[in-house]
Amino acid sequence: MRLPTRWPILGVICLAQFAVVLDNTVLNVAIPSLTRDLDATTADVQWIVNAYSLVQAGLLLAAGSAADRYGRKRLLLVGLAVFGAGSLAAGLAQSTGQLTAARAGMGVGGALLLTTTLAVVVQIFDAGERPRAIGVWGAVNALGFAAGPPIGGLLLAHFWWGALFLVNLPVVLLGFVAVRLLVPESKAPGAGPPDLLGVLLSTLGMAAVVLAITAVPEHGWDAGRVLLPAAGGVLLLGSFACWEHRVPHPMLDLHFFRNRRFVGAVVGVVLITFGSAGVLFLLTQQLQFVRGYSPLAAGLHLAPFALTVVVLNFAGVSARVLRRLGQPLAIAFGMGLLAGGFVIVALLASGGYGLLLPGLVLMGAGCAFANPAIVEAVMSAIPQDKAGAGAGIDGTMAEVGNSLGVAVLGAVLNARFTALLPAAAAGAASLPAARAAAPTAWDRTAVTDAFAAGITTSQLVGAAAVLAGGCLAALLLRRAERREPGT
Numbered sequence: 001m002r003l004p005t006r007w008p009i010l011g012v013i014c015l016a017q018f019a020v021v022l023d024n025t026v027l028n029v030a031i032p033s034l035t036r037d038l039d040a041t042t043a044d045v046q047w048i049v050n051a052y053s054l055v056q057a058g059l060l061l062a063a064g065s066a067a068d069r070y071g072r073k074r075l076l077l078v079g080l081a082v083f084g085a086g087s088l089a090a091g092l093a094q095s096t097g098q099l100t101a102a103r104a105g106m107g108v109g110g111a112l113l114l115t116t117t118l119a120v121v122v123q124i125f126d127a128g129e130r131p132r133a134i135g136v137w138g139a140v141n142a143l144g145f146a147a148g149p150p151i152g153g154l155l156l157a158h159f160w161w162g163a164l165f166l167v168n169l170p171v172v173l174l175g176f177v178a179v180r181l182l183v184p185e186s187k188a189p190g191a192g193p194p195d196l197l198g199v200l201l202s203t204l205g206m207a208a209v210v211l212a213i214t215a216v217p218e219h220g221w222d223a224g225r226v227l228l229p230a231a232g233g234v235l236l237l238g239s240f241a242c243w244e245h246r247v248p249h250p251m252l253d254l255h256f257f258r259n260r261r262f263v264g265a266v267v268g269v270v271l272i273t274f275g276s277a278g279v280l281f282l283l284t285q286q287l288q289f290v291r292g293y294s295p296l297a298a299g300l301h302l303a304p305f306a307l308t309v310v311v312l313n314f315a316g317v318s319a320r321v322l323r324r325l326g327q328p329l330a331i332a333f334g335m336g337l338l339a340g341g342f343v344i345v346a347l348l349a350s351g352g353y354g355l356l357l358p359g360l361v362l363m364g365a366g367c368a369f370a371n372p373a374i375v376e377a378v379m380s381a382i383p384q385d386k387a388g389a390g391a392g393i394d395g396t397m398a399e400v401g402n403s404l405g406v407a408v409l410g411a412v413l414n415a416r417f418t419a420l421l422p423a424a425a426a427g428a429a430s431l432p433a434a435r436a437a438a439p440t441a442w443d444r445t446a447v448t449d450a451f452a453a454g455i456t457t458s459q460l461v462g463a464a465a466v467l468a469g470g471c472l473a474a475l476l477l478r479r480a481e482r483r484e485p486g487t
Contacts, residue, residue, distance in 0.1 A: 005182050006124045010133055012178040013117045014140040016080060019171045020110040021141050023052060025148025030161040034099075037161065044096040050214060051100045055107030056114070057399040058207030062199040064115040064392020065251040068188040072123065072388060076116040076179055083109025084172035091166035102165075111395075118391035122379050123186045132319035134379070135372035139313035142367060146306030149284075149299030188385040198251035201240035208233030210399060216407035252389060256382055264476025265377035268331050269394055270401040271469025272338065272370055275462040276363075278405030279342050280305070282413060282455045282462075289431050290452050304357060308364025309371075318368045327377045328474040328481065334370025335470025337362055339463040346459035370470065377477060405462065412461050413454040420450035 003009075027034075027049055034040050034048065067075040086105030093099035118137060125133040155163045212230035219225050244250040256262050280302065287298040312318050322330045344359030375394060382390045417431070424443045425434040431451050438444040 002126060002129070003124050003184070006129075006133075008178075009124055009182050010121065010136060012175055012182065013076075013120060014137060015171055016076075016083075016113050016175040017117050017137065018140050018144045018147075019168050020083065020113045021144030022148050022151065023106060023110065023165075023168070025145055026152040026164050027052075027148075030152060030156060030164055033156060033161040034096075038093075038096050038099065040096045044100075047100045048096060048103055050211075051103040052107045052110065053399070054207050054211055054214075055104045056110045057210040057396065057403075058203040058205075059108060059111035060115060060395040060399065061202045061206065061252055061389075061392045063111040064119065064388040064390070064395070065195070065199075067112070067116045067119050067388030067391075068386055069194065069388075071185050071187040072116050072119045073179065073183045073185040075112050075388075076120065076183065077176060079109045079112025079116060080172050080176045080179065081109070082106075083113060084169060084176075085109075087165040087168035087172065091162035091164075093162070106165075114395045115388055115391040118375070118379070118394065119387040120183060120186075122384065122387040122390075124184070130379075131322045131372055131376050132313075132316050134375050135313035135316075135318040135322075135368070138371040138375060139310045139368070142309040142364075142371075143306045146280075146299070146302055150296055150303065153294075153296030153299065188388075193249060195244075195247055195249060195251035198240060198243055198247065201236050201243060202251065205233045205236030205240055206396060206399075208236060210403050213400075213403040213407045216411060221411065252393070253382075253386065256389075256393070259381050260476050260480035261377060262381035264328075264473045264480060265374055265381060266393065266397050267469060267476065268335070268370070268374040268473035269378065269397040270404070271465055271473070272335060272367070272374060273398045273401030274405040274408070274469070275338065275342065275466035276367060276405070277402040278409035279345065279363075279459050279462045281406045282409060282458050283345060286452065286455050290448060290455075301353065301356075302360065305360040305364045305367075308361050309368045312365060312368035313372065318372050321369050322373050322376070326481075327373050328477040330373040331370050331377070331477065332470045332474035334366045334368070334373065335466050335473075336366070338366025338370060339467035339470070341366055342459050342463035342466065346456045346463065374473070409458040409462050412458040413451075415454075416457045417450050417454035420453055422446040422450075 031045055031049075034045060038044070040048070063075070063079075083106055086102050086107075086109055090099055090102035090106060093102055118134075121133050121137055122130065152164055155167065208229040210233075212226050212228075212233060215223070215226045215229070241254060244252055244254050257266075283302065284298050287293045287301055293301065321333070325333060341359045341361070341363030344362060345356060348355040348359065378394045379387065379390045417434075418426075421434055422438065422443050424439050425437040425447050431447065434447040434450075435444050438447050
């Protein structure tokens with residue numbers, strides 16, 4: 001029997017989810033204000049911005065396992081409380097240290113919310129309605145990611161930077177009350193004792209790997225600040241895998257990775273987030289550095305991407321496409337559209353916004369069709385009583401894909417940009433530095449052209465990665481379907 005309150009519950013869950021995802025990008029527009037009001041250095045700002053995502057990425061696996069073990073409703077309430085407390089502390093912070101610590105606390109709450117919201121969706125919707133519900137959940141993710149800069153810009157136009165965090169408090173209070181009243185409790189039976197060593201190894205290992213990846217654009221692949229955390233993270237994750245094979249009640253069942261359906265879906269998660277995060281990162285820079293838009297204007301010009309995702313999912317179009325095509329073809333079709341949008345953006349964006357707009361809409365349609373199919377493939381490949389663990393894996397792979405997309409495509413951009421710089425600006429490490437070093441107007445134009453060419457090359461690399469990922473994920477899923485009985 002279907003739960004009568006399932007759709008109101010989804011609305012509450014999505015509201016909390018929106019706040020969590022929004023905080024990944026909303027702070028970017030406040031960097032000048034933070035630098036001025038808190039006397040923050042560049043390193044301080046990096047830690048303030050990255051503390052949230054690093055802690056969140058490190059804890060996703062542990063949070064998903066804890067939700068299965070101790071109860072998804074209970075952990076959803078804990079996540080809301082921790083996220084709200086962190087938001088309050090961040091809004092009232094008086095120093096960079098206090099703000100960094102508060103952001104880390106928000107990351108703890110965010111990890112709990114990201115995993116428990118998806119796990120609850122899987123529990124309260126049956127197989128017939130689940131694709132549409134997951135589509136709505138994914139659409140809110142896209143909306144939150146894209147809405148960060150414009151919402152941040154609007155708040156900063158009327159309030160101080162602390163309002164970016166205090167605005168979360170009404171959402172948290174409403175969500176807490178609604179979850180207490182509406183959401184049923186569920187957890188995995190016979191979960192056994194907590195795997196504390198597994199939690200420690202996975203948290204530290206994932207945080208170290210993501211820290212290394214995020215340091216690549218600034219320091220390069222061969223820098224000590226990249227190699228040391230990368231090596232430490234790989235060592236810790238290897239130790240985590242060995243431990244999970246030995247422990248009687250593992251935090252993460254590694255047998256999931258023997259399932260071709262699961263592996264195919266995970267490949268899709270990593271590569272669709274790789275391309276989306278990387279290309280949007282590049283496009284934001286193109287709009288601001290090449291076209292001279294403000295952060296708010298750049299965010300508003302990117303809005304059609306997120307709006308397309310929202311409209312197609314809320315209208316149920318994505319769910320109908322998934323039912324008609326099946327998971328493999330829906331993923332291939334969606335990621336093909338996404339890659340096509342990247343190509344349009346890469347080759348035609350310089351011709352004006354009228355040419356950029358179709359690319360953004362195509363990108364949004366691709367995400368709208370591929371994302372729900374990928375998440376559904378991940379969650380359907382594992383037992384339903386392990387929904388929290390599945391959500392943790394999905395979130396972790398998305399974080400890895402996001403970080404890799406920015407790092408790899410950012411590195412391609414930098415390599416192409418520096419190779420095309422005019423002699424007068426050779427050796428400059430950034431576009432502002434190269435423009436400052438250029439002695440003439442012709443040289444400054446050449447610098448801007450070199451940057452635009454680097455962005456185009458990087459976006460085409462992202463398109464190729466997404467297209468290849470869609471084909472590979474679809475192939476693995478199709479082969480898995482053929483091996484399953486009755487298919």
